[in-house]
Amino acid sequence: MLNSPIDFQTLFLDMNSFFASVEQQVQPKLRGVPVGVAPYIGGSGCIIAASREAKLAGIKTGSLVREAKKIYPKIKIIESRPALYLIYHKEIKKVIESFSPYFQPLSIDEFIIHLTPREQNFATAMKLGADIKDKIRENVGDFLTSSVGIGPSRFLAKMAGERKKPDGLTIVKLSGLEKFYADLKLTDLTGINHQLEFRLGSFGINSPLDFFQADIPRLRQILGHAGRLWFYRLRGFEVDNVQSPTKTVGHSHVLAPEFRNRAGAEAVIRKLIYKAASRLRAGKFLAAGISVSVSFHDASGFHQSKKVPPFSDTKSFIDHVFEILKNCRWCSGCHCEERSNLDFKRLPRAEKNIGSRNDNARPLTPSYVSVSAFNLSSSHEIQLSIFKDIEKSRQISEAMDKIDDQFGVGFVHPASVFSAKDSAPDRIPFGKPRYEIRH
Ligand SMILES: [Mg+2]
Incomplete structure (x- = not known):
């Protein structure tokens, strides 16, 4: 059941030409000059960020270095420095956190803030947007600008933010949707590519306003289930907040008789961790909390949770869980x-x-185990992880996920899971990563 849309619910912040602006921030000689940031600076390298001067010269993000040099031969091509951009991301995050606890990073240079009822009015929302922009300039870098959009949903807030770049602050209200759409092209809508534009066009929908005015049966006829989502999305309903349904990722298992001892229970717990960690990564989440439970036949039980630094790799998950399990009492009557x-x-x-x-003193008989990860947040930023060990562990975990995808879960597993290999079969299908726009 969808909640009715309310104005000023979401603030969307997008840093302008982020990687290029950070380079201009730390190297003042690059300011005012067309700059392209690329992972490889050779001709076949791809520009992942173009400074606003480069954009004005006609160079787009995604062009090849050699194409950019043809358009503007004097363009400065800088090799990307992910570690530097991550430091700036964290500083921006601190600024946002100082204004509201209800924020979420969507990528290295995009954030959303869920506004509270007190903030859901024109004057307060507007001031909040302006204050955040100012504080980023003051505390993080005077050359960094951002675009802020405020609207009833993340889709509309993002679209509003894109109306004015660089350095904009735009509000879209439910009562002004017709006018808002009247100024846009179909491909200006986040989630509408040329292919969808063509499909809509072949059914007589040639503008966002046509799209907005079409009813559900018509949209379903053209786009299937996605048509219904578009109907609500265009009206400001929050249909893209894909993270809220997943507050925790976890698995539990009733132990088979041969696993009803400490070694067996620990082996099954490892197996559950592998599954849960793989789901964390599939959902592109970072977890910042862990909990573990073990129930015993005599009706006693162990349950403990703790907060941990954000992670998504299997090794960290195992380390945290077994750290907690040191406190578990596996025998009765002993110490x-x-x-x-x-x-x-x-x-x-x-x-x-x-x-x-x-x-x-006698060993207790464990009968049921469960592990879960909570305090989930979006993990886009880990793409730029600069911490080698975490990165390595994450890469190993992702490689194993890929093999699991191809051959089925459990095809590869470390020796420690071997005895529990056939225990705890998968009941929950692995979800594909969710995208910003649902279809
Ligand atoms: Mg940006």
């Missing part, structure tokens, strides 16, 4: 959980026997 916190080698001999001194 193993206390012992695990002591430096065993340094204890006097009598103390070393503390665990076996109690004749009633």
Whole structure:
């Protein structure tokens, strides 16, 4: 059930010519000059960011270096420095965080803020947008400009932001939608490419206004299920907030008899972690919280959660979970959980026997385990991870995901999962990564 749209619900911020502006920020001699940033500066390299001067000269993001040089021979081509852009991203994020806790990074240079009811009016929303832009210039870099759009949904806020570049601040309201669409071309709508433009055109929809005025049956006839989504999207309903349904990613499993011991339970937990971590990455999430539960046959149980630095790789997930599991008590009547916190080698001999001194000590029988990751956020920024170990672990994890995609989950697995390989089969199909615009 969709909520009715409300004005001023979402603020969208997009940094202008981000990588190129950061280069101009740190190298003042590049200011006022057409600059193209490319991962490889040879002729076949691709320009991933063009400065506003380069754009004015007709150079687009995505052109080849050799094409750009043909258009403007004196263009300065700079080799991209992802680590530098990530530092700037984090500084911008700090500014946004200082204004609102309800924000979400969508990519390295785009953020949205969900405005609170108190902020949902023209004067306050406008001031918030202007203040954020100013503070980025003051605190992060005087050469950095951004475009801000404010609207009822992230789609409309983004479209509003794109109306004025660079350095714009635009509001679109529900009552002004007809006028807003009247000034646009179909391909100006986020999510409408030339192919869709052609399809709509062949059904007589030649402008955003035609599109807006078409009813659901007609849109379904042209675009199938996506037609219905477009009907609501164009009216400011939030249909693209794809992250809210997934607040946690986790798996649980009732242990088969042969796994009802500590080693078996730990092996199944590892297997569950592999599945959950793979889903995190498929959903392009970072998790900043972990929880683990183990239930035992005698109705006792262990449950603990903790906050952790954002991650999406399997190794971090395993490390965090097994760190928590150090606190789990696997026996009744013994003191193993206390012992695990002591430096065993340094204890006097009598103390070393503390665990076996109690004749009633016996292992508990685990019957059910579960792990989950929560505090999810979008993981676009990890594309630019500068931390080598994390990056390496992430690459290994992604390579394994690809093999799983091709051959089925569990085709590759580390030796430690081997005994649990056939336990905890997949019940939940792996979702494909979601895109900004749903079809
Ligand atoms: Mg941008």
